[in-house]
Amino acid sequence: MNNRSQVWKFFSSVQLAIFTLSAISLTSIIGTIVPQDRSFAFYVEEYGEVTARFFQVLDIPDMYTSWWFLTLLGLLSANLIVCSIDRFPLAWKQVTLDQTSLSKDRLEKMAYTHVIRNASSTLATTLENALKKGGWKIAKKETKDGVITAAQKYGWSRTGVYIVHASILVIFAGAIVGHFFGFKGSVLIPETKDTDKVYASKTQAPLALGFTVRCDKFDIEFYDNGMPKEYTSRLTVLENGKEVLVKDIEVNHPLQYRGMTFYQSSYEGYRDFLITLTSTTDKSTKTFIAPFQQQIKWEGKDITMGIVNAEALRDRVVRMKVWIKSSQNQPITIMVDPQKPYSLEENGLPYTVSVKQMYATGLQVAKDPGVVLVYIGCFLMMVGLYIAFFMSHRRIWILTSTGESTDLLIAGTTNKNKLGFEKTFTELLQSITNTNG
């Protein structure tokens, strides 16, 4: 045996598969016990200096992307590839094999056999038609033992295992594509502000988006018991200053734009307020950021305003007292509920006002062109598992030998699901004993 074939044998062996799967399982446990992605200081405090250094050498703090863990995954992939190349041709041969070139001896040794002596001359045809009707592929040949009719079904189900194995490689490929061509980042955008970059999750390095995203509004809804019910952000995408897309996003309902996805992930409340004034005469509207208890002016409109007081429930402002003044009028102070418009016309001002606490929306931003591959892989895996476990390559032969009488030898075999095949086989036989007798 030469070296090449030994290496080949090693990489195609199921022993290696069992070793690799065990090794991945066992080492994976480490990362579920030792917290991942913390600072060196954290590990020193938690485990002591020596252990922390040891961890660092073995990449334990980031073990799922460490060289040795990736090597194990690489080994699994190599194993899958070599094993498939090694075995697939044989499996495929089984699918495409000429089923009519079997000797009588072979047929007699099949798992399921049945002999009918003195059969009527049409019986073989009856059987053949029954099989044809049931979707079996039929081939026929004259041999020295008689006429062989070979019927088979679901031959391609032998590829099920290979689909499962390939699906794992497709998922890995997706993960690799995501790693090299995608990114994960996050950004906090205060209401009314915009950003054209986000910050990489691991390094905090700024990443340019190539367009601008503005947060027009952020909202939280609460259940009666105070638990958050929904976070919503209205996002506007701007290309070269032009609005191209407006979308309300929620957790589980992200915004997708140019291959990037923006997920609602967190928020931050400020001690600032947003005051929106709408003129009832010219319909112009403007939103102002008003820090608590500071005066704001609407330039050119002769309006000054501010928030003089606010009531909060935990960190959430539930009512605010707004103060508005123009040079012609007495100052107005009214209590307002968040986001509810109040007309000021009774007080002699042609405006409606609405006020809310100011928030910043926390967005998770991801670009992952590999997800498509991962999903295709997942789909293939489920299809492959179904085929591998529940479908079987079934074969039935009818050997008709005509001497003094017509004798039929019916033989069958399946590579899996013996019970199911047995049922089909006996049903087939029953159908002819009925017609024959």
Place this chain on the structure above:
Amino acid sequence: MDSSQLLGITTFTYLFSTLLYVAIFVFKAERLEKAATAFTVIALLIQTAGIALRWVESYQMGIGHAPLTNMYESVVFFAWTIIALYLIIEWKFKTRMIGAFAVPFAFLAMAYASFSTDISKSISPLVPALQSNWLIAHVVTCFIGYAAFAVAAGLGAMYLLKDKSGNNSLLERLPPLKVIDDITHKTMVFGFIWLSAGIITGAVWANSAWGTYWSWDPKETWSLITWFIYALTLHARYTRGWDGTRIAWLALIGFISVIFTYYGVNFLLSGLHSYGSN
């Protein structure tokens, strides 16, 4: 009658079912056979009603969601699936001997759900991340898988018991070793498919909520470890010809991993899935 009463009753009916099946097995109480099955079917129906009612109640509270969103609800669903699966096996393989090894899991799960102080039974609203149909698909698929693995572990225990003490007249009544081995294997295959679907739906959900389909959080990692253990078992059987004792042990080891994925991670480790711990 409210759902917690119905589910409370279920705990006791499953205890009674367990006793009936144990009696059939230990005392050869053949007259009880039909009664055990009938009683268990009724117990399952009571539990089904309990789960359905809990669903309705959540809508009456104005926070309607499928009863599959916290530790308590998932344990209840786990018990439900074990019984449903067991009844199918009883019907398909025409033996009631497995009952004494499978039904107790459902009782223990219900007893844990009802009496443990670790878990809250209240119907609570869902935080935004949990409001997803993928969550329902994820929980359902995972727990069908887990229930199958529980039954497989029961079968594995049964195999080992019979194998160790061959000539015992009590154990003679168990199905032949080959049959137990075959049912164990089929149950594990069934569980493997559902666990695969569970991991996949979990990944899709994570991707739709956070933009990462896989983040090596402890729960994810443990479900992968469990998946690998069963993958290993299947390969050892198909390609190395393992069967019998070794597969029975692997069915037990696999289920220990399931328990850890399901229970241990919530209470011993921390991570995204910690919602289960309240």
